[in-house]
Amino acid sequence: MNLAKSWIIAAKDLKSFLRKRTVLYTVVVLPLMISVLLPLVVELTKQRGKGIPAASLPGFLDAFAFFFVIIPAIVPTPIASYSIVGEKIEKSLEPLLATPTTDGEILLGKFIAAFLPAMIATYAGAAIFMTLMDSVTYGTLHYLFYPNWGFALILLVLAPISATLSVEASVIASARVSDVRSASQLGSLMFLPFMGIYLAGEIGLITLDTNNLLIIAGVLAVVALALFRVSTATFRREEILTKWK
Amino acid sequence: MIQAENLTKKFGDLIAVDGVSFKVEEGEVFGFLGPNGAGKTTTVRMLCCLISKTSGEARIADYDVGKESDSLKIRKLIGLVPDNVGLYDDLTAYDNLEFYGKLYGCTEAQRRENIERFLKMLGLWDKKDVTAGTFSKGMKQKLAIARALIHDPRVLFMDEPTANLDPESSKTVRDFILELKKEKKTVFLNTHNLDEAQKICDRIAILNTKLMAIGTAEELERSVRGRQTVVQLAQVNDAILGALGRVSTGKVTREGDSITVDVLSPEKENPDIVRAIVGAGGDVQSVSISTSTLEDAYLKLVKETK
Numbered sequence: 386m387n388l389a390k391s392w393i394i395a396a397k398d399l400k401s402f403l404r405k406r407t408v409l410y411t412v413v414v415l416p417l418m419i420s421v422l423l424p425l426v427v428e429l430t431k432q433r434g435k436g437i438p439a440a441s442l443p444g445f446l447d448a449f450a451f452f453f454v455i456i457p458a459i460v461p462t463p464i465a466s467y468s469i470v471g472e473k474i475e476k477s478l479e480p481l482l483a484t485p486t487t488d489g490e491i492l493l494g495k496f497i498a499a500f501l502p503a504m505i506a507t508y509a510g511a512a513i514f515m516t517l518m519d520s521v522t523y524g525t526l527h528y529l530f531y532p533n534w535g536f537a538l539i540l541l542v543l544a545p546i547s548a549t550l551s552v553e554a555s556v557i558a559s560a561r562v563s564d565v566r567s568a569s570q571l572g573s574l575m576f577l578p579f580m581g582i583y584l585a586g587e588i589g590l591i592t593l594d595t596n597n598l599l600i601i602a603g604v605l606a607v608v609a610l611a612l613f614r615v616s617t618a619t620f621r622r623e624e625i626l627t628k629w630k
Numbered sequence: 631m632i633q634a635e636n637l638t639k640k641f642g643d644l645i646a647v648d649g650v651s652f653k654v655e656e657g658e659v660f661g662f663l664g665p666n667g668a669g670k671t672t673t674v675r676m677l678c679c680l681i682s683k684t685s686g687e688a689r690i691a692d693y694d695v696g697k698e699s700d701s702l703k704i705r706k707l708i709g710l711v712p713d714n715v716g717l718y719d720d721l722t723a724y725d726n727l728e729f730y731g732k733l734y735g736c737t738e739a740q741r742r743e744n745i746e747r748f749l750k751m752l753g754l755w756d757k758k759d760v761t762a763g764t765f766s767k768g769m770k771q772k773l774a775i776a777r778a779l780i781h782d783p784r785v786l787f788m789d790e791p792t793a794n795l796d797p798e799s800s801k802t803v804r805d806f807i808l809e810l811k812k813e814k815k816t817v818f819l820n821t822h823n824l825d826e827a828q829k830i831c832d833r834i835a836i837l838n839t840k841l842m843a844i845g846t847a848e849e850l851e852r853s854v855r856g857r858q859t860v861v862q863l864a865q866v867n868d869a870i871l872g873a874l875g876r877v878s879t880g881k882v883t884r885e886g887d888s889i890t891v892d893v894l895s896p897e898k899e900n901p902d903i904v905r906a907i908v909g910a911g912g913d914v915q916s917v918s919i920s921t922s923t924l925e926d927a928y929l930k931l932v933k934e935t936k
Contacts (some may be wrong), residue, residue: 392733393732401720476714482735483678483710484701623681627641 386493392487392623394494398468402484402502410461412502421532424517439525441448446518446585447593450536453514455579457507457548462572463565465499465555470568472630473559482622496552503548508535511540529572535595543598546605551575553612560619579606631656631785631816632677632807636686639672648670648840649686651688654833656784660806660822661831665932668837670820674787677818679704690785690863706734709778713789713820715770719763723754723773726762727780734781741780748776775806786810789820804830824924828842834924843932851874857902858920859891864913873910877902890920 427445430436437445467627472478481491517532522530557574563569582601586593618624632654639647647669654660664670665723673683677688679701688695691702718726724745731741750756752772758764762773763783771791787809792800807817821827827834828847835844843850863870866887872883878899880892890909893899896919907914 390733393729397718400725401718404720429934449760475716475719476712477716479680479712479714480710480716480774481703481733482680483708483712484730485705485735487702522864612707624674624909626680 386489386492388493390490391493391497394481394486394491397495397497397504398464398495401446401471402467402498405467408467412460412506412582415459416506417513419443420514421517422508423452423514424521424610427518428521431525436525438468441618442525443593444523444532445532446522447602449518450531450539451583451586451593453507453536454512454543454547455541455576455583455622456510457503457544458527458551458576459573460506461499461548461551462555462568462575464502465495465552465557466565466568466572468495468498469559470514470562470565471554473482473563473625474565478625482625488621489617492556492617497548499552499596500545500548503551504545507544507548508540511536528620535593535598538598538602541603543603546602546609547579549609550605550612553609553616557612557614557619560624631658632660632688632690632818634673634686634688636936637673637676637683637688638685639669639676639681645674645839647837651686651812652836652841652844654816654818656663657811658812658832659817659819659830660761661819661827661834662837663821663827663834663928664821664837669839670837671789673837674710674789674818674820678708678710678787680916686750702734706781706785707783709783710784711771711774711778711786711788711791713793715774717762717765717770719822720761722761723749723765724758726773727777730777731780736781738784744780744782745776747780750862751809752776753802762831762852767901768795768802771795771799771803772806772914777812785816785818785846787818790822791819792821792823792826800826813889816874817897824928828924835929836931842934843927847924852925857893857896859896859903860902860918860920861889861891861894861907861914862916862918863887863889863907864915867910870907870912873902873906877906906912 427437470561472481515536519529519531552574554575555568558568558571582591585591591597634931635651637647637650638645642719650669650673662670662673671820672681676683677690677695679695685698686778691707692698695704695709718729720771721729727745728741729736729748731744736744738793745758749758752775754769754776756774757769762770765773775788777792792803797805804826807819810817830849833844833846834848834850836842843853845853864887865885866889871882871884872890874889878893880894883890891903900917906915
């Protein structure tokens with residue numbers, strides 16, 4: 386596999402996305418909103434009453450941190466959809482497939498183009514979130530809650546897996562629909578299981594501590610591997626030209 | 631340069647291309663004529679290693695179509711202008727070509743040189759910084775041709791390159807194909823434009839799932855029906871028909887006061903025909919030569935398969 390070719394494809398896609406406002410908004414606004422709103426909720430709760438008790442706060446913060454698994458599940462879908470369905474609509478896949486690049490190189494290029502902005506947005510949002518959340522919780526906890534091992538696990542393991550799953554789902558969805566919006570909607574369904582995990586954490590069904598996060602990461606990695614096989618089988622020259630809608 | 635032997639493609643029970651065999655020489659402009667759904671695009675896609683063949687053999691230069699290790703080498707060797715231009719509308723003409731130049735592994739100098747050369751040849755150099763999405767159909771088609779040539783391929787596959795173009799743009803594309811021929815590039819042209827095929831192709835194959843005929847435009851025309859001399863007379867009688875029977879080796883048919891004589895060489899045979907008619911007392915009003923056209927050949931061959 387020639388990584389340089391994948392990078393050429395990714396660079397071209399990234400250049401195109403910078404011109405698409407709707408995609409840019411999703412990449413920038415969602416992480417920024419979550420990073421600012423969650424600390425704001427904690428601060429407002431504190432200002433309006435007693436606030437969240439120190440004993441309960443770490444549990445809430447662990448659950449809030451899980452939003453940084455949900456963000457990379459949502460952000461790549463419009464990018465991946467534009468990247469693949471957009472090419473399908475513009476009929477630009479055939480000349481691309483006629484170049485001396487392998488299916489894997491093209492798919493990797495598309496993957497990088499969707500994955501990279503999602504991860505940058507997630508990490509930038511996480512930096513803002515940690516700074517703001519630490520500043521609003523320090524008075525209650527008397528120590529800096531972030532960074533911690535659980536959040537490191539989320540950012541370094543779970544978030545990349547989550548983004549990978551999202552891109553894979555978008556590739557599979559792209560083969561079955563013929564417009565960007567439908568592909569984006571189908572791909573974004575990937576965030577539902579993560580939302581389920583978050584809600585389970587909030588209502589106390591599971592604890593989103595480091596041990597459980599490791600188990601979740603393991604399960605998601607297996608799912609990502611299975612989806613990788615499906616997406617690579619979907620993204621084959623012959624499939625694209627003869628079977629894609 | 632291109633060789634196919636019993637090339638077949640099936641999609642489930644549907645046979646899209648059925649045992650097609652042909653050879654295309656280097657520097658030849660080869661026309662692939664056929665109605666919609668004849669298998670022209672499928673053949674090109676197989677030859678460009680975009681889809682697999684079901685059976686048969688095909689080679690481009692020294693490489694085997696269908697052999698995994700040769701497919702990248704074949705794709706380096708060829709350029710494809712698909713039926714849908716498939717440009718990146720939000721990129722400029724220059725950036726579209728730059729992207730493909732990079733994917734084909736051209737150096738920066740090669741890219742710069744080829745982009746300038748082809749955009750100038752196709753009259754798009756002034757528009758190099760304009761986004762492709764704002765281009766007219768003709769300009770997009772020209773840009774797609776430049777894209778297919780960016781790596782200086784030895785073989786160019788063109789799928790309906792003048793479809794939906796105005797006459798002026800079509801002529802520019804045709805002239806450009808003839809320029810490529812001068813550069814010894816092999817051009818495989820899918821078309822259902824008979825006039826275009828006749829004007830620019832060295833040889834033509836007529837496809838309707840199966841290969842119906844192959845040859846020069848003249849050979850295909852002759853394959854339907856030979857040349858005929860049509861003589862319009864004031865009145866036809868047995869003496870005239872008898873005289874014609876003695877001078878002509880071809881079939882003589884009468885229709886009213888008109889006689890049609892099958893001839894091999896009208897230039898040589900017509901004076902004898904006219905002399906024989908006049909000698910038999912006939913009044914010749916007009917003499918014309920009737921030949922079958924490529925259209926006749928095409929329609930007859932396509933009809934035969936229905």
